[in-house]
Amino acid sequence: MGVPAKDNAKFHRWTQAFLSASNFKNPFFLIPTIMSLLGYLKKLIKARRAQPTDDLITALVLARDEGDHLSEDEILAMIFLLLVAGHETTVNLIGSGTFALLEHPNQLARLQAEPVLIKTAIEELLRFTCPVEMATERYAREDITLAGVTIPHGELVMAVLGSANRDAKYFDNPDELDIARERNRHLAFGQGAHYCLGAPLSRLEGQIAIQTLLQRMPNLSLSIPSEQIRWRGGFVLRGIEALPVSF
Numbered sequence: 660m661g662v663p664a665k666d667n668a669k670f671h672r673w674t675q676a677f678l679s680a681s682n683f684k685n686p687f688f689l690i691p692t693i694m695s696l697l698g699y700l701k702k703l704i705k706a707r708r709a710q711p712t713d714d715l716i717t718a719l720v721l722a723r724d725e726g727d728h729l730s731e732d733e734i735l736a737m738i739f740l741l742l743v744a745g746h747e748t749t750v751n752l753i754g755s756g757t758f759a760l761l762e763h764p765n766q767l768a769r770l771q772a773e774p775v776l777i778k779t780a781i782e783e784l785l786r787f788t789c790p791v792e793m794a795t796e797r798y799a800r801e802d803i804t805l806a807g808v809t810i811p812h813g814e815l816v817m818a819v820l821g822s823a824n825r826d827a828k829y830f831d832n833p834d835e836l837d838i839a840r841e842r843n844r845h846l847a848f849g850q851g852a853h854y855c856l857g858a859p860l861s862r863l864e865g866q867i868a869i870q871t872l873l874q875r876m877p878n879l880s881l882s883i884p885s886e887q888i889r890w891r892g893g894f895v896l897r898g899i900e901a902l903p904v905s906f
Contacts, residue, residue: 660738661707661714666699673699674742697735704734715741743896748790749861751898753868756784758888758902760869761881763836770838771873780838781865786845787836789821792897794849820846821897876906 662670673696676689707717719734760767770780797816802809810816824845825833831842848855873879882905889900
């Protein structure tokens with residue numbers, strides 16, 4: 660994005676606070692932090708308009724479509740989309756995926772012995788850990804009956820992707836981690852018109868990160884009991900707060 664290195668810690672703290680607002684508890688106390696983040700980004704956008712550099716915010720500032728350009732609000736919206744959908748989700752895949760492998764040493768050993776399985780392994784880790792636990796909200800356009808339950812017109816519907824990815828009617832032994840799973844049309848990236856635009860990049864990042872990690876640290880192990888791993892609060896995104904390891 661082009662955030663100066665000296666501001667990395669501050670920027671990370673702000674973005675984590677912003678993302679934690681999705682936990683539906685009481686986001687109002689986060690308003691000062693979110694306003695600080697917005698103010699910082701607006702200054703960064705202004706600076707890139709005045710002096711373009713080789714970064715993503717400059718690319719958004721300079722973007723043109725038939726002479727039209729993105730407004731400041733549109734650039735801010737795109738930055739937040741990239742933070743949530745393009746960064747946080749992949750962070751969760753790498754962290755939770757590594758944790759899942761460490762909890763299943765037989766699968767970890769197989770992946771180390773057969774690195775060619777990395778592509779199917781990432782698909783299975785996407786299904787098994789589900790970095791995005793729930794789809795964004797939907798509303799019924801008309802009365803509809805599913806599995807004997809009628810959803811009235813206008814009613815809010817929250818589709819749980821994590822549940823769909825453990826559907827025993829579709830997946831064999833859905834609660835087992837199998838890095839060589841072949842029948843694996845999971846919904847970790849959504850489906851249809853709302854399918855994740857960054858899916859190919861996320862897959863590639865996951866493959867490179869986890870495969871490189873296991874190659875460089877073949878004796879990687881958890882340094883605390885697995886039950887002490889802390890998960891982030893929230894209904895939409897699913898990930899761990901930290902992964903203490905030894906190697």
